[in-house]
Amino acid sequence: MSDNSVFPGDKIASIEEYEAGNNTFDDGDMVRAAAVGEKNMDKETRVVDINHPKLLSVPKVGDVIIGTVAAVMSSMIAVTIDYINGNPTTSKVECICGTRNMRIRNVALVNDIASLKIVAHLNGTIHAVMNEPDLGIMFTKCRKCVGKVVSKSSDAIKCTDCGWIDERKLSSNFGKSNFVKLRE
Template sequence: MSEIAALPGDKIASIEEYETGYNTFDDGDMVRASTVGKTELDKEARVANIKHPKMISIPKVGDIIIGTVAAVMSSMIAVSIDYINGKPTTSKVECICSTRNLRKKNVALVNDIVTLKILNHLNGTIHATIEEPHLGVLFTKCRKCGKKVVQMRDAIKCTECSWIDERKLSTNYGNSDFVKLRE
């Protein structure tokens, strides 16, 4: 494998010699770089790739993500992705999750830690679901005083001010290693 520095748009190889791989595209005549990185020509598989030093982690359809709720709207939540299939990511890519079909007043609130499943990539937006039982809020605090909460069936209760709030809790709520790291 040969490694040469490449910039976006640089010619990497002829399409007769190599197929496009990671971070490359076919312009009809040549295989070109789509990002900054090192050229990697796999002579056995006949594939041209660009190895980027900091790969942006984009979840694929079916991946389970853990993230922090960044915004709450009337029928959806926006989540900043922190983990993809249990592996940490620093890309801070966001996804949206529809909450329209859930019969809860508050599915999740800003700064709640949630687990979601990626449904699709549509129009440059990553869409996720929270509707399966193992998906939902993994960690939250009281919305009134910010103290610790405990689970009461499908709701949470503050240990300090006794405020009771409704959330879409995951079946893994409170017993995940991820939650213990954040307390």
């Protein structure tokens, strides 16, 4: 390997010297590698990139992602990112979304499809929120019988098979089959 080779998490430059580019992230103090590859430090634009044969999809702050809920904890959910701004990704990067300040008890369940907005990259973790009307759960099933559900209100669903009513933080795009084409 050459002297320019880096591994995920390697320190590349100080954020005072360079900005994070492709396959890199800003941890608040340093620009770090998000992929294995060769670093490319552009001295004119002051941006550092990692050249990798396959471009990994790491969302940037402000990007809207669609993903599958992988874990539900008491104050947050973990979401595996499947789409970034409507474009598919295969990197299976995860982000977390805090749910502590939401008044809904069951914000999401594992395997729900959610739309989130990326707000930060801190300590090697991607942080997201779902505090806008078009953000939230876009697809879910009944927790009791795994049947089809319909929206009852902005934060409740009803099963068409068993009649069970449950809470979720629903997106304004809930139930629409074309949710992948949100941002074109």
